[in-house]
Amino acid sequence: MARLATDPLARLQAPSANTVAYAPCAHCGKDTPAPAETAQGPVFCCDGCATVARLLAASGLDDLTCRLSDEARPVLPSGRSYAELDTPEYHAAHVRRLADGSLESTVYLGDAHCAACVWLVEAVPRLHPGALETRLDLFRRLATVRWDPQRTTLSAIARVIDTLGYGVRPAKAGSDAALRQADDRRLLVRIAVAGATAGNVMLFAFALYSGALGEMSAAHERYFRWASLLVGVPGTLWPAMVFFRGALGSLRARRVHMDLPVAVAIAVGLVSGVVNTLRGTGEIYFDSLATLTFLLLAGRWATNRRAREAADAAARLLSLTPSQARRLRDDGQVDEVLAEALAAGDRVLVNAGEVIPCDGVVCDGSSAVDNAILTGESVPVDVGPESDVQAGSTNLARPLTVQVTRAGAETRMGRLMADVEALAARKAPMVLLADRWAARFVAAVLGTAVVAGIAWTLSAGATTAVEHVVALLVVTCPCALGLATPLAVNIAIGRAARAGLLIRGGDVLEAAALPRGARGRIYLDKTGTLTAGALRLTHHQSTPELDALVAEAEATTTHPIGRALVGALGTPARATGLVVTTTVGGGLRGTLPDGRDFAVGSPRFVGAVPALDAAALNTALEQLLAAGATPVVARLGEAVGLYGLTDEVRPEARAVLEQLAARGWQPGILSGDDPRVVAAVAQRLGLDPAHCRGALSPEAKAQGVSAARQDGPVIMVGDGVNDAAALAAATVGLAVHGGAEASLLAADAFSARPGLAPLEALVVGAGRTRDAIVRNLRLSSAYNAVGAALAVLGLMSPLMAAVLMPVSSLTVIAASMKARTFQDLGRGGAPAPGPAPQGAPA
């Protein structure tokens, strides 16, 4: 007998007194959109749950559970036609033709979140005859659709997926995504070859070691040595090309890179092994070399994967930019087209709540637009006929008809994103800590080799000397050293990612960790990072009658200032009969039934004020502005009221900034906001006013960052496209919650959480990672010293080398996992403030 997981009726019978109770999903228990009182029978939060529940009921299985993530939310179909997916432009850019004539394309399903979603999406071919295969990559939310063009179109399939509850968008990968994937695959193949070689050559080596301990016929010994050579040389040489290329590059750039000692060891070891096999006597190290290659390549692959995950996450967010535009035809019909396909002179319809897809001029309608994506300002701008609007801003209030002047890559936002990509690509690679150790390491090993070589030649002859020098070079090959950094970094980045802080690579972590005594600068964008991003009423000089009128008038708008006022003043108890007449220009005007005029808005909008109050009002206004608040004036006939709204700084801001200063990072502000407001915030937080500037354009911010880089590393924290150029110019760019796509492309790290917690987590975590890296480097150097000593004394053998290497690697792995980098981040955000670091040698 089938039983559903929970009894829905039990929950419906106990609604809470004050709030609206929503019926819980009969399958998973989370809230559904249906209010509890009106729901009849079981209701579900999404089609996934509905389907699974019906399956359970129908087939009597009650041990199959829907694995929902924490973010389950009601999934509703949008009813769009997806016609833009059939356009030639889309097909040219995103559709591939396969050998059997079918077409394939990858789309982004932002709402896919659980295993039931995978099942539903992959079942689409059973629902729609022309769809051949739909494969969902759940964690990247990308669905690869393959269909028969003779029987159906992509838009039809997209409509089916939409009715299942998943909105479909074109998948916009970063420009080098295909290249990255090809590189990854090649690396995997190399690892496979190196691994297969290592395993087999190790087996041959076992035979040789056993033979050395006991007795082995000369024929067998020769056989195994030749087998080791024939398998080992090509199987190690080809995968190790990666290191040889890196070493050559390092030599050409005259900078020591970790690949150099690895390449030297492999080259010397292989040559000596071939010579000794041909001669018939002498040690061969093929097994150690093959294992070394395998381990180092695997470490490199794991590092690349992390970096790729972060880059992919940023690129996927590109898919969230609306790519669809509603073009008005001359006959009044509306076409859904790709935003990039718009041409100058086209007219598009933009509804309330939608993002404007192009740069243009409003030809019909009046509304307010949110330019936060471009200017960082949270205050909307009113627009009407003849107003300019820009791609990326959100239309807030009423539908607009916009005539296109620029579209796609030509828009201001498009050009800014292109600049950002160019800047990001030009970033000079950092000299990593491991590379500095590699320099000292190479010098030490070569020096020891020369000295030992001379000593042995003088005492025992050239042949023995060569043997010992080869042993020295092979055993000191930095396997553990080469793994030291990737391991510490990978584990740190993985933990940070689980806590919501995505870091692009290990070089970011090293840049964010200052050695003891060094100084750097952190620049913050005022809005949204230091402040809560929400306006609060902080100054209030008015009468209750005016309050009621203001609240009633502002209740009709979606403007943040209006919402803040309504929130502070409360919804009025009685309607006063106010009729609102105009709403454009920075405020509201209206008339009361008794004929009095009412106006509320910016001081300029409200205009002339009765003479008695003008002086007092001006003084109060000046005070308000000096405190950094936005003023709102209300006037009813002769009565005047003043309100001040402030975007409050976050409570933890001061403490976090002090902690960062203790680690050597001096904070400053580079903002596009009013300089008076910036100065007020700086004063409240105790920042050096010389480094806090407002009214900066995106270009000016980038210049400020570049100038500061002359004096040391710079961390830039921001959100919004207006920070993107500055983020790319900084040593480390951190994009925070609510950041625009360009911001995320340009950034080295990005956080899904708002506020300063991610910044603190990044800097503290980077410091701890640096400590872990140094610890690993010291450990592996110790092993190398032991190995070198044994080799120089002539006590090294291939067996000993084969044992020493895994032992040293395992030690480094264990040390990395025990390191407490990013570990106490949890779900809250910032780690507990710890003592200032002891610092690491530069």
Added chain:
Amino acid sequence: MNVLFVLIPLALVVAGGFLAAFIWSVRTGQLDDTDTPAIRMLTDDDGARPPGAPKAPGPRPGE
């Protein structure tokens, strides 16, 4: 022990076969997504009908 002279090449051929299989799986993109297959395992291939399929019973809840 002279059988080793035959066995070793034979073993290498087998190893080569497995290596080829791995390379094939990489080239056909089977290792690009290593997370979703773990989740896909949870669904049954018993021919259960997703909503909207022919002969689906009744109206969909939530509408």
